[in-house]
Structure formats: structure tokens, C-alpha cells
Amino acid sequence: MKEPLRLGLTGGIGSGKSTVATMLAECGAAVIDSDAISRATTASGGVALPAIVATFGPQMLGADGALDRGAMRQLVFGDTSARHRLESIIHPLVSQEVDRQAKLATDSGKTCLVFDVPLLVESGARWRGKLDRVLVIDCPAETQIERVMARSGIGTEEVQRIIDAQASREARLSAADIVIYNGAGVSLPALRESVQSLLPSLGL
Structure with missing residues (x-):
């Protein structure tokens, strides 16, 4: 059986990465969301919690039994x-679950595995070695700020802090094999068109 294409998908906060992931899934790709997997490990009953409590103490758990993200x-x-x-x-733990989901998708005949990794560039070789190509969703910082403020209601300074803590736009673009531009003037149909133009090269 032919190995599926392994595509890394990344982009800064507010870039539209999750929207592109959904579009790729609708076109038949298997999307493996590393962020969702990571959150699940620290949710109530999550597999990471015993080791976190042993390392950092029980005060790191909230009243709901999940990791107290603010305290951590x-x-x-x-x-x-x-x-x-x-x-x-x-x-x-995340790597184990990513590998498990990738194997299931491969065994079910998926031809393209999309690894949705927000901090792909920041993680360096840990992720790059697992991927055939990297797709970056690109947009200017001012567009990121507008989108995140509109959807989350948080202030400009807080969004800017998040952006500053992530890889720079230049670093993401230099790590990209494929770039989809999704700035302020790009409509949803235009974004979908950009995604669809990639499908043949992704085996979809």
C-alpha cells in the first residue's frame, strides 16, 4: 500500500489555519490536531495529569480535576x-497519540495526512522530520490582531503578546514548502479556491 502524503499545517493565531484544516478534511484528508490532543492530555482524567501532579504538586489541578492552565x-x-x-x-504522550491516529488513517486508506501543528516552526526538528511538506497559512500581524479581537474579545496588547511569543512571520515563511495567503481582503470562497488548487499535488 502506498504511503500517504504527510502534510504539516501551521500558521500564526488568527491566520485561518483551522478553517483550512476543515476544508482539507472536507476534501478527504485525515486531519490530526496536535493542539486538541495536547489539551486532552491535561483535561479532567487526562493521561498527563498523574505525572504533572507528581512533578509540580496537586495545586496545579483546578476544581474540575483538569490542569489549572492559568497557574501553569x-x-x-x-x-x-x-x-x-x-x-x-x-x-x-502527544507523539504517541499522533502516531496512533496517523496509523488508523493510513490503515483506512487515507492518501493525505494533515498534521495541524500551531507551533510547528517553533518545535524545530521534532516535527519537521515526520513531514513530507509544510503548508503555511500566511497573513499580516494586523489582520491576526483584528480577527482574534473580533472572535475572542481580548485586547490588542494581549493578542500582540501571543503573536510575539510565536515564531515570526518570516520564520514561518522560510520553513514553508507551500504558502496560502489569507490576508484581510481574502474571502472564504477565494480561500477555498486556493485550497482546492492544491488538492492534486496532495493526492486528494
């Missing part, structure tokens, strides 16, 4: 060693 964010924000300890717990 505060802890790791200025403490690189704490962030590395957290990553050493979560990353192997």
Missing part, C-alpha cells in the same frame, strides 16, 4: 526549566 502558565512563563519539565511529560 504563570509557573512556566519565566521558568525555562519548569517549561522543559512540562514539555517532557506532554510531548511524548
Whole structure:
């Protein structure tokens, strides 16, 4: 059986990456969402929680039994060693589940596996070695800010902080094999057209 194409999909917050992932899924790709998998490991009953409690203490759990994301964010924000300890717990678990989902999709005959990875560029070789190509959804920072403020109701400064913590636009573009531009003037039908123009090269 021919191996499916393994496509990494990434883009900054507010770029439209999730919209493109949905369009690719509608066209027959198997979308494997690493962010959703990561969140599931720290939800109530998640597989990462015992190790997190053993490493950081029970105060890192919220009343609902899930990871207290605010408390953990505060802890790791200025403490690189704490962030590395957290990553050493979560990353192997995410990798296992990604591999499991990829195998299921391959066994079911999918010809294109889309790995939706928000921090693909930031993760360096950890992801790049698993992929045949990288698709970047690109747009200017001012468009990102407008979209995130409109959907989330958070302020300009907070959105800018998130953008600053992610890879730069230039770094993402330099890592790309394929780029779809999705700036402010791009309509949903035009974005869909851009996605559909890629389908033959993706085996879809």
C-alpha cells in the first residue's frame, strides 16, 4: 500500500489555519490536531495529569480535576526549566497519540495526512522530520490582531503578546514548502479556491 502524503499545517493565531484544516478534511484528508490532543492530555482524567501532579504538586489541578492552565502558565512563563519539565511529560504522550491516529488513517486508506501543528516552526526538528511538506497559512500581524479581537474579545496588547511569543512571520515563511495567503481582503470562497488548487499535488 502506498504511503500517504504527510502534510504539516501551521500558521500564526488568527491566520485561518483551522478553517483550512476543515476544508482539507472536507476534501478527504485525515486531519490530526496536535493542539486538541495536547489539551486532552491535561483535561479532567487526562493521561498527563498523574505525572504533572507528581512533578509540580496537586495545586496545579483546578476544581474540575483538569490542569489549572492559568497557574501553569504563570509557573512556566519565566521558568525555562519548569517549561522543559512540562514539555517532557506532554510531548511524548502527544507523539504517541499522533502516531496512533496517523496509523488508523493510513490503515483506512487515507492518501493525505494533515498534521495541524500551531507551533510547528517553533518545535524545530521534532516535527519537521515526520513531514513530507509544510503548508503555511500566511497573513499580516494586523489582520491576526483584528480577527482574534473580533472572535475572542481580548485586547490588542494581549493578542500582540501571543503573536510575539510565536515564531515570526518570516520564520514561518522560510520553513514553508507551500504558502496560502489569507490576508484581510481574502474571502472564504477565494480561500477555498486556493485550497482546492492544491488538492492534486496532495493526492486528494
